Amino acid sequence: MKKLMIYMKEYTRESILGPLFKLLEASFELLVPLVMAAIIDNGIAGGDKGYILRMCGVLAGLAVVGLVCSITAQYFAARASVGFAAKVRSALFAHIQKLSFAQQDKQGANTLITRMTSDINQVQSGVNLALRLLLRSPFVVFGAMVMAFTIDWQAAMVFMVTIPLLCAVVFGIMLWGIPMYKKVQQRLDKVLGITRENLTGARVIRAFCKEQEERSAFVQRNDDLTTLQKVVGKVSGLMNPITYVLINLGVIVLIWVGALRVEQGVLTQGQVVALYNYMSQILVELIKMASLIISITKAMACASRVSAVLSLAPGMEGADSLPSAPDTQEAVRFENVSLTYESAGAPSLLNVSFTAKRGETIGVIGGTGSGKSTLVNLIPRFYDATSGRVLVGGVDVRDYPLEALRRKIGVVPQRAVLFKGSIRDNLRWGAQDATQEEMFAALATAQASEIVKGREGGLDAMIAQGGKNLSGGQRQRLTIARALVKRPDILILDDSASALDYATDLALRQALRQLPESPTVFIVSQRASSIRHADRIIVLDEGAVCGMGTHEELLNSCAVYQEIYYSQYEKEAM
């Protein structure tokens, strides 16, 4: 929770003034029964009409002051809660953007998105309510007790006993509630999970005729949720009746004590009415509190989910300043690099060493799960090596500011992701200041010119979220163009031509070779043809390098490469 309180700091003024005005208002409200008692004891008993009129004027005056105070309080509360939530949201967004790939793998995007949106919204309304009412209610409760003391300390002892009991009930239910609401939220997450699955996996589920099973699974999870909600409802529904009973027991004792005190000549009838009024005020406040407590309990549960993310230390920090670049022809060097993913049983990369010179094309090939993607993911430092070093331009990747490092490298990921917006917007991801010519050049290299030409609006044609309105091959070519717009020193194609036919794949590779900047290119592929003409080919097998060299060399020396190659080219085709 401390993590979140920092963001309240800027609104210290508002968060003090808000409750303060609320308390002012409440104090004026507490005067009302006193005025009423005066009316009864002096006005009615004395038959003084003028006095009654004047005192009712005072009541109206108190109402006006109360109005002004509470509107002021609402303003400060709204300002503080909304401003606070905006700050937390922005900070959370920034924080999530700093999470390393490994942390993202662990957290999952789904829960991060709910925490960014619905959890923070809950916190915002919780803070708003708390500023407005959380102080007010206890203040009215204790204020009523203090006022009771000013009337008669013996009668006020009733308050002294009732109020702690009420507090015990309210806080008891609240303490019980917070973990329960967290559980409810978790069960809701499960219902959400299965709903999502049935949308993303609609084809497979239907192909296997699993609709009925999925439905029963959903009903099961939904029932789990409902059952828990009902249990929570049963217990939190106790709050009102119990407080009601306690208060009225207080009233019963109060009236009895009041009767005794009046008999002793210590109290007047009007004062008994006033004491009773204070008891009623406490009841009204507690009923308000009850619904407030439920919202605040929910908000606390959500706040702890938010601060859990904020307290994840960024898994990866870059250097603060650019390293001095040595004069070297080396683009990338791996020195004995190994990597074991968290929660994985075996290393995904084992003692890999190689050097790539500027302008070289490096092919990476190997079996499924042999560590090809892992290898190239280490170059832009998406993951940190468990041991060994990765150097880019002669400098350890950990000595670069992350941004400076990644700016040098263009990545075309395996999964072709585009964003909602125009084609132009998407290409600008590579370079904010890219000119029209540069974009067209990149599109031409990526064999994507016809995608733009074929569309109304050209570069301004809109792409739907996730690129849904494009085919797989079109998406892939646009992601390649996006990386090219960056004019990177190092270009990484992570199996990113898999949806392209051979002819397009070939044209793409030829175009890449013609690039004026002649970047160092890493091509990860399943196809021997894609990497065959690379300057060097790295053959991976279960995370280890089992061969390195040109196509001809490997064909003579590397059994794994031979096997891969001949599985695609039969010997007679040579």
Next chain:
Amino acid sequence: MAGKRNLRAQRDTLQKVLRYIGKYRLLVTLSILMAAASVALTLYVPILVGRAIDRIVEAGRVDFAGILSILISVGVVVGITAILQWLMNVINNKITYQVVRDIRNEAFERITILPLKYIDAHSYGEIVSRVIADVDQFADGLLMGFTQLFTGVVTILGTLIFMLTVHVGITFVVVLLTPLSLFVANFIAKRTYFMFKKQSEARADQTALVDEMIGNQKVVQAFTHEAQAQRDFDEINERLRVSSLKAIFYSSITNPSTRFINSLVYAGVGLTGALAALTGGITVGGLSAFLSYANQYTKPFNEISGVITELQNALVCAGRIFELIEEPPQASDAGAPALEDVAGRVSLENVAFSYTADKPLIKCFNLRVHPGQRVAIVGPTGCGKTTLINLLMRFYDVDAGSISVEGHDIRNVTRHSLRRKYGMVLQDTWLKAGTIRENIVMGKPDATDDEVLQAAKASHAHGFITRLPDGYDTVIQEDGGSLSQGQKQLLCITRVMLCLPPMLILDEATSSIDTRTELKIQEAFARLMQGRTSFIVAHRLSTIKNADVILVMKDGDIIEQGTHDELIARNGFYAKLYYSQFAA
């Protein structure tokens, strides 16, 4: 105009909601009775207390015996009220959560029978938010409506009656002044409607941005787009802050304003009451009861104005859920016979299909497949290969022409019986959250461990599975988490290997698997699929060379057809494609 239509839509939604609630008629009636009883009793307490106070006049004039008996009845009444209140809370909770559960179940069931066309055309996030967030909002509103609106109305009526019995004149003061608070609340609500609308628009924009940027955070980081994303985010965030501040502040004026009016009512009651007391028209105890009523009578008015906004919001949410629930499902196949005894004869006659009416994709497609034939489909991206699979599996229905299996039009048999005859592996691998084993046995839940093992060995998935921390019991997240694309494909293949249907569909099923493993898998497939009809879509021409018939598709039509050797000899489109993979 728009307002009127809105109103009608709201009324429609309300009626539907009532239908769901109608199922719990008994509970609702019970809740109403309890609310009425507990409110009446709650109102009775101040009267009793007032009577007791009237028995405490001054020293020497205190009627202890009378007070005692009154206090005892207060105790009894309070006890009963508390029990009624609790039962009412429990019942209301029960009704609300049951209704919500029913609606969610129905929404989910609808998702499982919606045409894929709907699912393909909508963003998942949007549908999910209907089932989760909207239903939640609706539940909140419904519960609040039940507990507050209802008791509120009863309280108003009850207090009114009690006040009338105590003093008619003062009651009038209260009745005349109170509606002012409703008026004020309404005035403010109208003004804040636009501010709320702006707020939810800003919120929707922000959610969309968050969904994209957090959902694809790896790409964002790869392109060092964080700073720009943060700028975009902060820009929307500021817009949201400003609009939220306005909406929240202006709407929160309602409460102080109505409370102000209550205070005025209180002062009015004090004035008229005290004046009446002067002439003996009311006792001090009566006045004290009256003052506590004045508070109780006006309170529900404030709450009701709040509840009405909440209910409106709930109705909007309910409307969105009903939209989903009422979405027309795929044509029912109830009563259709099951497809049985499939040897693998499939024919397509004059099939035409398009996703959007103005862009015809497949115009007149004819194909006859004999039992046991291996049919390979090749062609450039967007030529309709995947569409063909959508049609064979009946994920989509043909626009014209027909597809039949063993002479039965597939529209005349049940979908399940048709789909059970196919084993399908798609390029877009999908795994469900759960253990590896659960994913493998999807098509055959009663498979023995040994069968699972054999299937995994045949698909060459056994090796990597045993290297996972918990082997076959390793839990994976939806979309497979840290498994590589190729490993996911191996699992999908294992799934099909296990249940061995008479026909096979492989849509780029091995695209991410290395060619060596692929070859081995193909051998396994070849062995297992002996005599089974199969449709294979692939880019890798090595994958399809051994097919019995190769269809070369372009723009939704078959442009060439034949065996590998025939097509090479023809030296057409296929030959060009084939040679391109050897070119440098």
